[in-house]
Amino acid sequence: MTTNRRLHPAWLVAAVAFVALVGAAGFRATPSVLLHPLHAEFGWPLATISAAVSVNLLLYGLTAPFAAALMDRFGIRRVVSVALLLVAAGSGLTVFMTASWQLLLCWGVLVGLGTGSMALAFVATVTGRWFVRRRGLVTGVLTAGGAAGQLIFLPLIAVLVRDHGWRTAALVVAGAALAVVPLVVWLLREHPADLDLPAYGATEVVAAPPPTGGAATRALGALAAAARTRPFWLLAAGFAICGATTNGLVGTHFVPAAHDHGMAETTAAGLLALVGLFDIVGTIASGWLTDRVDSRLLLGAYYALRGLSLLVLPSLFAGSAEPSMLVFIVFYGLDWVATVPPTVALCREYFGGAGAVVFGWVFAAHQFGAALAATGAGLVRDRLGDYAVAWYVAGALSIGAAGLSLLLRRRPGRPVPEAVLVAATAPRAWSFRG
Template sequence: MSRTRLVHPAWIVAVVAFVALVGAAGFRATPAVLLHPLHAEFRWPLATISAAVSINLLLYGLTAPFAAALMDRFGIRRVVSYALLMVAAGSGLTVFMTASWQLVLCWGVLVGLGTGSMALAFVATVTGRWFVKRRGLVTGVLTAGGAAGQLVFLPVLANVVQAYGWRVAALIVAGAALAVVPVVVWLLRDHPADLGLPPYGGTEVVPPPAPTGGAAARAVGALAAAARTRAFWLLAAGFAICGATTNGLVGTHFIPAAHDHGMPQTTAAGLLALVGLFDIAGSIASGWLTDRVDPRVLLAVYYGLRGLSLLVLPSLFAASVGPNMLVFVVFYGLDWVATVPPTVALCREYFGDAGAVVFGWVFASHQLGAGFAATAAGLVRDQLGTYVLAWYVAGGLSIGAAVLSMMLRRRRSDGGGRPEVAVLPKSDALT
């Protein structure tokens, strides 16, 4: 029967994963449009609200490696379903909050854990299990799911907040996350072997490995092994800077920074949504390039160009949108998550079958950087009255990440796409 299939089930799984990622991205797109409404209603300092965003970003990253291990043990479908329910609960309960600690609990903890379970380690798990051919391209497309969520939700939420208040916007996000759950339960499958099929582009049906130990032990064990390699620390450091300069700084503070210069919040939200539109194109193109170009070179180019653009950004803010700002938005959108496909590819190159879990830890560093930058930029704004210093520091760090990427050593393969030595290549070990 498998020979009569017109569409390999891997593509159906990829589509469902994309939809789930879009749903999860909805609430994560809201911090930028809620900062000023929450500040105006509750009189909480921007640094306090930014701290809740930081906890969200930190948990979003730290949950990822454990979620990848849980998917190995309990299946992708079950983990993603519960994660979407957690996102919906966190978003819905936000409307009842009256104190800042409740913001931290709902917005920070619940939504951070839920979205973290569908972070980029989820992408690495899906592509690692279901694809041999087109793995880089599919990684880019799934990575674009987060950008698509931002594109869909940001303008809508900004207008809803302006017309009806932030509580209605939070309920819309909760409803969107709930709506994705039935699709996941119906169509998402855990492993091609469950259907008696090889992965797309593969020739053999490979049974899933039997779970060994608990998910937490597997996640921590993968970290302990990877942490003994030079490659892991270079990838983690670069990705921490990536998180600081995207989700942490631009994703959280671009709208307030533009508003400081007289730009309406809805206009700034539209620009950030435009970043999301070009993010889709950039991540897909990056996935295509990752199948063809040395990912180390790609990372160096992406980080270097990002750094230069951030150094220019402070001079582009104005009350209205000028041509130079539009150029920045297009360029930054193309570069936003273009770093993900080459980073996923390098994790698989260095760490083999453990690559998805190790990437979860690399992604955790991304969110550590994002969480630090979200709080730090809020403090800079509170103390100096401007974000200028934050933009300049971020630009310099991005250029540093380009240098780190070029320090990664190329590995020889055995011809089958697997590393010569699993997880702990001696040539990269820290001694």
Template sequence: MTRIRRLHPAWSVAAVAFVALVGAAGFRATPSVLLHPLHAEFGWPLATISVAVSVNLLLFGLTAPFAAALMDRFGIRRVVAVALTLVAAGSGLTVFMRTSAELILCWGVLVGLGTGSMALAFVATVTGRWFVRRRGLVTGVLTAGGAAGQLVFLPLLATLVEAYGWRSAALVVAGAALAVVPLVGWLLRDHPADLGLPPYGATEVAPAPAPQGGAAARALRTLRDAARTRAFWLLAGGFAICGASTNGLVGTHFIPAAHDHGMAETTAAGLLALVGLFDIVGTIASGWLTDRVDSRLLLGAYYALRGGSLLVLPGLFADAAGPSLLVFVVFYGLDWVATVPPTVALCREYFGPAGAVVFGWVFAAHQIGAAVAATGAGLVRDRLGEYTIAWYAAGLLCLGAALFSVLLRRGAVRTPPLSVERPAAVGRVHP
């Protein structure tokens, strides 16, 4: 009798993480379709509304390393469940707001904290604990889910806003966040050792590390030690530019920039959704390449190509989606967050067991860059009446990030030992 091979639970954990990441990204993307409706209803300047987006982006990044440490202390499942509840509260409460300060509190602080707890440090934690084989590929898939969720939901949210007003979109986001909580409680597990299993691709079961207290202190200590290395600053600097050129600029201002040229907001949102679809292909391919090609070379190529595309973007906008703009959308989608799998791999290479928390800090730099770009581009638009300078500046910065990647040296330069998490016992890797 042939024995049926059971699917490793790592794939169930990855599937639930994928759903949470898609949802978190979709929730965080909502403000980009609210810029003009909120401006029309409350009369707030775009720069003021962009501050709420910037706070969201900033907390989305700064929360990540602390969330990674909290997952070591309290477990992945508890942290993600609380994060989804924060998102639901932040989104739902916006229907009662009357001032821009309340917008900043709800969409900026609450949603920023919630989605930040399900950011890319969450990806690094899941893949680091549950996978030995296919780690780069799974990192690519989960990253693609997060980025695609941010963009694919935009047409739906834009349609809701256009048909029923911006409050309908806020309530849908709140309901969707709460709907994911039972799934997280049912299927998301903290360690393979909890089920008496090795990570996927290993043959030996490693005991789950004991919960460690002082999560905030440990996250800050990790930053202190990592900041002593050249590699950290090159990775963080490049990723800050990555955030500025994606979430901060294109993710937040592409729709209003296209609208400035006469394009309907629903059409522009559809183009961003197309970016999300091609991002799935590009990021999964990047994860596959990360398992095979030097991550430093991949990062350099990704940043250089992105910079070149942003330098030509201002000449592509029109009142309709022409062929050249569609080519940009496809190309930019393939490169959107292709930088994540090689960056995660390099953090693991340079910083060992502390790699997930270090990546949380590198990702915080990503979101600081995004926050600066979101507010800065809003100010450029308010002062000059157009976004052209913002696109050119982002393109040149990306070329600088390519240089940072080239300057990274091969070989691990580890920080002093930090028991963030015991490395999984890999044993023999299955062929």
């Protein structure tokens, strides 16, 4: 067994996963920039366009637990490669659309399925297989990959839309997703045992578990068992609010809301990209803290602070980027997906070996909340003429999520009980002891 390498292969796997997440993030960063161009060209109501965003967000979440199980069954490399191809197809085909249902199909279904297969359950799978030490930190870094994609693509897409039209922007995103596929095929490894190595921070080589039945059976079996526990519902409810207040509301509607107050769309897109920049810092810091601080306390603090910031946001909009808005952008960016590392850690604590798949279902709740908020905020804007009510409701919900997080209890004793799949064809075999 070779153990004297300077750089453990786990870090190379993490680097490739990061690049894949960045590539997938590009198209998911575009909805807020494309809302008005699509409305102007096709005359579709904002609520209709927002519905396509909702389908995307919903499938992004619902695909995650099945993708995690598919990675166990067929391997990370195959699943991620197919996912990137779906993102490229969905983005590229939008240039031919002439009706709103085609937007739902391309932007909603194809991109939703593709990006959902590389959602945070992918992060949980990679860190669960390859890392024992630094797991929280690496989770934070990989989660920040989505923010990095937003940071890289959003200002570029805004400029492309302004200067060359939204079709050029869609093709650029499709090309970026395709460019990542060869890298994934070449460098993304499945298990440390394939290289006769222990995971990073472990001392023994652990053989890769054999495939256990169908992915759907495994994913649904994990859900059936987890749904019988109180922690699952507390985590899912809090993460649903997390999705509603980030991807669903701010990610989709911040740019059009700022435009309503006279701010140029390129300026607003730049501010949203700054959210992505500070999110990288905040999420990595959150991963570092997750290795050291009770995850329940971290979640409570993150949600409470987010709620307070959203309550003051309506008073900060103006025709230009005022200092008070920049303070909000920095603060909100640090908190954007800082909730992910402690949530992943809690899923692993409560559900052991099934933690990645169960987190996929918790993440599905995140995207369900995001989908509701994306459509709901569009309806609020169409009916009331502004977004103020949406911001206030989101702030109140975030404070409620802080309370849900603090209701989570520590599991008595160590080691943490594991979820064991005894028979792949019998979902009841999932058993969370304790």
